[in-house]
Amino acid sequence: MSSKSQAVQAGQTLWAKMPKANAELFALTYGSLVTELVRDYEDPIEVNAQLDRIGHSIGVRCVDEFLSKADVAGMGSATRCSNLRDTAEVLAKVGFKMFLGTGAEAGGFSQDQRSFSIYLQDNPLSTFVELPQHGDDHQSGGDDLRKLKYSNLYCGVIRGALEQVNLKVECSIVRDTLKGDEVNEIRVELKEVLADGAGDDYKDE
Amino acid sequence: MSLAALSVLSRQGTPLYLRDYADDDSNLFFDLNGQSADGGSDLFEDEMIPVEEMSSKQKDEWPCQLDYQFVLHSACQRLDDVLRENKWKAPGASGMDACWVGFLCLSDNLRAYGYVTTNTRYIALIEDSIENIQLQKARNSELCVLMANAHRFYTESLLNPFASLHSKITSKRFESNVTSLVNDFNGYGR
Numbered sequence: 001m002s003s004k005s006q007a008v009q010a011g012q013t014l015w016a017k018m019p020k021a022n023a024e025l026f027a028l029t030y031g032s033l034v035t036e037l038v039r040d041y042e043d044p045i046e047v048n049a050q051l052d053r054i055g056h057s058i059g060v061r062c063v064d065e066f067l068s069k070a071d072v073a074g075m076g077s078a079t080r081c082s083n084l085r086d087t088a089e090v091l092a093k094v095g096f097k098m099f100l101g102t103g104a105e106a107g108g109f110s111q112d113q114r115s116f117s118i119y120l121q122d123n124p125l126s127t128f129v130e131l132p133q134h135g136d137d138h139q140s141g142g143d144d145l146r147k148l149k150y151s152n153l154y155c156g157v158i159r160g161a162l163e164q165v166n167l168k169v170e171c172s173i174v175r176d177t178l179k180g181d182e183v184n185e186i187r188v189e190l191k192e193v194l195a196d197g198a199g200d201d202y203k204d205e
Numbered sequence: 206m207s208l209a210a211l212s213v214l215s216r217q218g219t220p221l222y223l224r225d226y227a228d229d230d231s232n233l234f235f236d237l238n239g240q241s242a243d244g245g246s247d248l249f250e251d252e253m254i255p256v257e258e259m260s261s262k263q264k265d266e267w268p269c270q271l272d273y274q275f276v277l278h279s280a281c282q283r284l285d286d287v288l289r290e291n292k293w294k295a296p297g298a299s300g301m302d303a304c305w306v307g308f309l310c311l312s313d314n315l316r317a318y319g320y321v322t323t324n325t326r327y328i329a330l331i332e333d334s335i336e337n338i339q340l341q342k343a344r345n346s347e348l349c350v351l352m353a354n355a356h357r358f359y360t361e362s363l364l365n366p367f368a369s370l371h372s373k374i375t376s377k378r379f380e381s382n383v384t385s386l387v388n389d390f391n392g393y394g395r
Contacts (some may be wrong), residue, residue: 024364027364028271028364028366031364031365031366031367032366034366035366035367102299127364128361128362128364128365129365130362130368130376130377130378131367132367132375133375145367180223
């Protein structure tokens with residue numbers, strides 16, 4: 001698909017133009033954020049929800065930056081996404097590449113074209129991370145960190161970003177290299193396409 | 206020559222990692238008659254008292270045979286003495302050579318070597334009988350490289366946000382990396 005190669009090209013151009021940060025500093029900052037959340041909330045499910053919320057507010061801001069820079073890379077309004085497939089490609093090839101520097105793959109499209117998966121080969125957030133073994137009595141309350149979704153931030157970012165372009169989605173991490181799988185997989189499901197509107201408060205009487 | 210045991214200690218001397226790499230049929234503790242020390246008899250026909258076997262729970266916690274642990278303790282004492290004297294550093298050395306302490310002590314046919322960094326100390330027990338000075342020098346520099354790599358793996362294991370500082374090393378990645386380092390080192394000797 002020509003749009004895919006266009007997306008790859010755009011992703012690389014945009015990544016070259018973005019200011020860079022030290023990868024170790026980035027990973028360590030995220031790591032301390034997660035461990036702090038674990039210490040505060042103790043329940044891994046609650047921590048996942050918090051990471052999702054944090055990711056959501058990041059995504060809402062990222063998408064504006066993405067759309068403003070997309071024109072520069074030749075992905076302007078002329079190459080608008082006509083279906084979910086295009087959205088997935090742009091998200092994986094341009095979005096992830098631009099902000100993280102790693103390429104991601106979009107795939108796993110469902111029959112009804114309403115859900116897809118993003119595959120991340122190497123996850124910059126989880127360099128050096130090893131989840132502690134279960135049954136470790138030193139953990140506070142003996143909580144089971146196997147239920148922790150370390151990279152849940154991505155789910156929030158995707159959800160927040162797509163919400164701003166009127167796509168209401170639900171994301172979840174289904175495969176995680178920290179748990180032993182070979183690739184990180186994020187499942188994205190379209191719930192509904194929101195209509196543009198000013199909301200109930202502003203409707204005419 | 207082979208590396209029999211490796212230990213990582215904190216600056217205060219508390220153990221962080223103890224591991225032995227000898228095969229089970231090591232001929233380390235044979236007595237003069239060539240019989241195994243457990244249950245055999247020595248030159249005077251007295252029954253040898255075998256060293257107490259470690260319980261499996263102890264083995265899980267510190268996977269290093271007690272015999273090696275005894276030698277490591279005495280090597281650690283000697284390392285403390287050497288460091289206190291503060292004359293072990295070769296002048297003008299830098300990088301990993303500056304961290305290399307060298308030969309610490311000898312026990313049975315186990316030689317102990319030390320390597321210190323700002324936050325940890327490494328002691329390795331080598332089981333061999335090389336008398337040739339040239340070979341010893343070459344082997345020592347290989348050992349220095351091994352310890353430097355082990356230190357690099359340790360630093361990386363500290364970058365794990367779930368690891369707690371100054372406590373026992375529980376990282377599986379560290380364990381498998383160091384084991385492959387030791388296997389490479391031992392592979393050269395054969």
